[in-house]
Amino acid sequence: MKRNLLSPRRRQFLVALGALLLLPVMFRWFEHSQVYHPTRELETSGRELGHALEEVEFRAGDGVRLHGWFFPADTNSPHAGWAALVCHGNGGNISHRLDVTAALLKTGVAVFLFDYRGYGRSEGRPGEEGTYRDAQAAYTWLRQKGFVGERIIAFGESLGGAVATELALREKVGGLVLNSTFTSIPEMGAELFPWLPVRWISSIKYDTHVKLPRIKVPVLILHSRADTLARYAHAEANFAAANEPKLLCELTGDHNEACADGPRVTAGMEKLLKLIEAQPSLHAQ
Numbered sequence: 001m002k003r004n005l006l007s008p009r010r011r012q013f014l015v016a017l018g019a020l021l022l023l024p025v026m027f028r029w030f031e032h033s034q035v036y037h038p039t040r041e042l043e044t045s046g047r048e049l050g051h052a053l054e055e056v057e058f059r060a061g062d063g064v065r066l067h068g069w070f071f072p073a074d075t076n077s078p079h080a081g082w083a084a085l086v087c088h089g090n091g092g093n094i095s096h097r098l099d100v101t102a103a104l105l106k107t108g109v110a111v112f113l114f115d116y117r118g119y120g121r122s123e124g125r126p127g128e129e130g131t132y133r134d135a136q137a138a139y140t141w142l143r144q145k146g147f148v149g150e151r152i153i154a155f156g157e158s159l160g161g162a163v164a165t166e167l168a169l170r171e172k173v174g175g176l177v178l179n180s181t182f183t184s185i186p187e188m189g190a191e192l193f194p195w196l197p198v199r200w201i202s203s204i205k206y207d208t209h210v211k212l213p214r215i216k217v218p219v220l221i222l223h224s225r226a227d228t229l230a231r232y233a234h235a236e237a238n239f240a241a242a243n244e245p246k247l248l249c250e251l252t253g254d255h256n257e258a259c260a261d262g263p264r265v266t267a268g269m270e271k272l273l274k275l276i277e278a279q280p281s282l283h284a285q
Contacts, residue, residue, distance in 0.1 A: 034192075035159070035185060035204050036126045037091040038119040044095040046071075046113075049102055060117065060137040064130070067121035068114030068138060069094055070145075071101060077108030079273060082151045082174070083142050086113045087135050087160030087167070089180075089259065093120030099260035100157065100179070106262075107269045109153070114138040116163075128204050135167040150174045153272070156181055157259050158230065162206035168215050175276045176215055177269070179222045180251070180259050182230040183209035183237050191231070212241040218279065219243070220272040222265060224251040224258035245275050 046053045046069045054070040073080040084104045088097050094113040104111045116131045117124030124130065135154075142152055149172035156164030161181025168176045182188045184207040186199045212219070219242040223235030239248045249268040251258035 031189075031202060031204055032127075034189070035090060035206075036118070038116075038126060039092050040120065042093060042095040042120055044098055046095070046098070046101075049098055049105070051105060056112075056114070056141065058137055058141045060130070060133045062130075062133060064117045064124040064134070065122065066114055066117065066134055066137060067094075068112060068141075071105060071111040071113075073105075073108055073110040079108035080110070081147070082109040082153065082273070083145075083147045084109050084111050084153045084155045084177075084269070085135070085138055085142060085164075085167070085173075086111060087131075087154065087156045087163040088113070088115075089158030089160055095120065097157070099262055100155075100265060103262035103265040104155065104269060106266045107273060109269075109273075110147075112138060112142055128206060131163050132166045132170070135163050136170055139167060139171050139173075153177060153269075153276075155179065158182070158255070159206060162208045165208045165211050165215065168217060169211060173217055175218045175220065175272050177220045177222065177272065178208065178235075178238060179265065180224065180227060180230055180255055181208055181221075181238065182234045183207070187234070188230065209237055209241050212238060213243065215243060218272060218275045219246040220268055220275075221246070221248045222251050222258075222261075222268050223248075224253055224255075224261070226253055227255045227258055229255035245279075247271055247275065 051071050056068040056070050058066055093115050097113055101111050115122040116126050116134045118126040152173050153175045154164035154167045154173045155177040157179045161178035185204050186202040190199050221235050221239050223232055225232045251261040251264050
């Protein structure tokens with residue numbers, strides 16, 4: 001008669017151990033699925049704005065092929081030599097950002113939209129370091145197009161604000177815009193999932209708040225008090241962490257509505273441009 005080598009107690013222990021080992025894997029999958037919501041299909045062509053448009057393909061530093069849309073400024077614009085580099089939020093793709101593009105074009109700057117890896121027509125799978133590399137690649141494309149760093153504005157929408165902040169640390173930019181941006185993913189996760197120890201186990205950080213004190217260019221923060229996802233307290237904390245000169249302008253509507261609040265985005269950007277143009281460092285170029 002064969003002996004059962006595993007006692008019931010030992011079996012229970014091994015099952016419990018297996019479950020504990022599996023938990024981190026499950027959390028990583030859950031974390032990634034909550035942070036990134038890419039869609040592949042482009043729902044607009046970009047030409048709906050009735051503005052000149054250049055389809056762009058370029059590569060990140062690690063070779064991933066990326067896709068974007070470049071909207072040149074009007075040649076008679078006093079800001080024709082400026083560009084807004086748009087780092088979009090965690091959902092959809094560039095085809096869902098025509099409202100903010102139109103708002104930025106009204107300021108007379110060029111606008112470059114790009115999709116992170118795994119979004120739209122860009123290859124790969126999204127991840128925190130990957131999105132940072134993608135923004136740097138888009139920045140490099142603008143530099144090769146002839147834009148100087150001091151006249152490139154890193155414009156971040158929601159999660160893209162964290163990407164734009166990292167870009168402002170890695171590259172020379174003229175200004176930084178945080179549109180409906182949170183302080184960090186662990187803080188957001190703790191608010192959305194208070195029953196999870198998110199602050200302790202989160203591997204995706206996007207910590208805008210901790211990086212802002214190291215940013216030395218003018219900062220514009222756009223946020224709505226009615227934002228139920230990234231609450232207004234995030235904007236206040238980010239604003240407090242940012243160095244002078246800085247601006248805090250209120251938007252209207254909930255999170256996604258506020259991101260597309262065209263008139264107020266335009267007004268805020270115009271104030272930021274004046275602030276940047278008043279900087280002695282710009283006139284030293």
